[in-house]
Amino acid sequence: MSILLNELSVARQFTSTHSFLQALEVLMQLRQVSESHGHKIECSNAIFNAQATNEASFYEAIQAFQDKNKKRSVMAWITKAVSSWDIGRLHSDDDYLICNEEVVTGTAIGETAYRKFENNESSLVSFTPSDWTISPISVDYYDNNGAIEKSCSIENHWTEKELTDYLESIQVSIQSWEMLDRRMRKECNNICFSEGAFNPLFSHPFMSGAADRICFLLSTLNRMKECYDDSGSRTAEGHQVYQDFFTGKKGGGGRGALFTDSSESEKRCFRDKLTFEKPGTDSETLFCPWHGKIQTPQYRVHFSYPMNAKDLFYVVYIGPKLTV
Numbered sequence: 001m002s003i004l005l006n007e008l009s010v011a012r013q014f015t016s017t018h019s020f021l022q023a024l025e026v027l028m029q030l031r032q033v034s035e036s037h038g039h040k041i042e043c044s045n046a047i048f049n050a051q052a053t054n055e056a057s058f059y060e061a062i063q064a065f066q067d068k069n070k071k072r073s074v075m076a077w078i079t080k081a082v083s084s085w086d087i088g089r090l091h092s093d094d095d096y097l098i099c100n101e102e103v104v105t106g107t108a109i110g111e112t113a114y115r116k117f118e119n120n121e122s123s124l125v126s127f128t129p130s131d132w133t134i135s136p137i138s139v140d141y142y143d144n145n146g147a148i149e150k151s152c153s154i155e156n157h158w159t160e161k162e163l164t165d166y167l168e169s170i171q172v173s174i175q176s177w178e179m180l181d182r183r184m185r186k187e188c189n190n191i192c193f194s195e196g197a198f199n200p201l202f203s204h205p206f207m208s209g210a211a212d213r214i215c216f217l218l219s220t221l222n223r224m225k226e227c228y229d230d231s232g233s234r235t236a237e238g239h240q241v242y243q244d245f246f247t248g249k250k251g252g253g254g255r256g257a258l259f260t261d262s263s264e265s266e267k268r269c270f271r272d273k274l275t276f277e278k279p280g281t282d283s284e285t286l287f288c289p290w291h292g293k294i295q296t297p298q299y300r301v302h303f304s305y306p307m308n309a310k311d312l313f314y315v316v317y318i319g320p321k322l323t324v
Helices: 017-036 045-049 058-062 068-088 108-117 160-170 177-187 208-224 236-247 264-269
Strands: 002-005 096-099 122-125 137-142 148-154 275-277 285-287 291-294 299-303 314-320
Touching: 002 068, 002 108, 017 058, 017 068, 017 122, 017 160, 017 208, 045 058, 045 068, 058 068, 068 236, 096 108, 108 122, 108 137, 108 148, 122 148, 177 208, 208 236, 208 291, 208 299, 208 314, 275 314
Parallel strands: 002 122
Antiparallel strands: 096 137, 137 148, 275 285, 291 299, 299 314
16 A cells, blocks of 8 residues: 655645645645554655745745754655655656646656556545645556556545545454554564564454554554654654653643553562563563553553664563553
């Protein structure tokens, strides 16, 4: 499954860099939805030169961010998205792809269509407002004789709810702890899991609600590991994740944090249980009192902490609460 950013949806429609940055915030929400379901957004490097306003390109408009951390975070994400495109691109400049009577060879629309022709599920995300707030989008592939050889319809997304509904509709639900193990190791590529991290779950009856909660916890940790700028400082997005899930202070609310440290008494009484073999080593250990919480049943996700930009981030235990 792949999701590509439609660079054609940036085409001088914004009246100011401010209105463009507002639209970019919506796109960043789509990014979060996509990554929470285990999918990275890819895009062509043509996005950098796409005209956001009459005066400013996409790249130039991003420089208008007053928040330097946010600017770095967006640029780092786009750079990674372009790298993924460069690695994963399937169609070539010799392929002739048409959408709305326009050649879309070399664009995200053309690449998405080609992937669908190759039986790879793919869809688009687009900026709003734009001329591309339509779905599905039809693309035709022409042969060397100028005849339509095949056609496809592409799902296009520009709102958070619609993208969420789409991703949930195509995601095969997790049916076992073993399936959870396989999926999370594949999707959470910023986490270094210990070999037996999921093993404590295997002797317990599978519960889909608990599996969904574990998915959310691990996806949040995986996302936070990306939230560092080139200097190693936590980005604005990272600070927001920390506030929302490590402090419980979301806006003016006061719900309990999802990720917390163990109490001092628990650290003293259960130090052995909270100490784990360090993945990839023969004799080193990690003391991991920090954990994510699943309430029903009482399961915990133990991980190394504090997190930083440089060091590997480890999840070493997923299973029943240890401090009992």
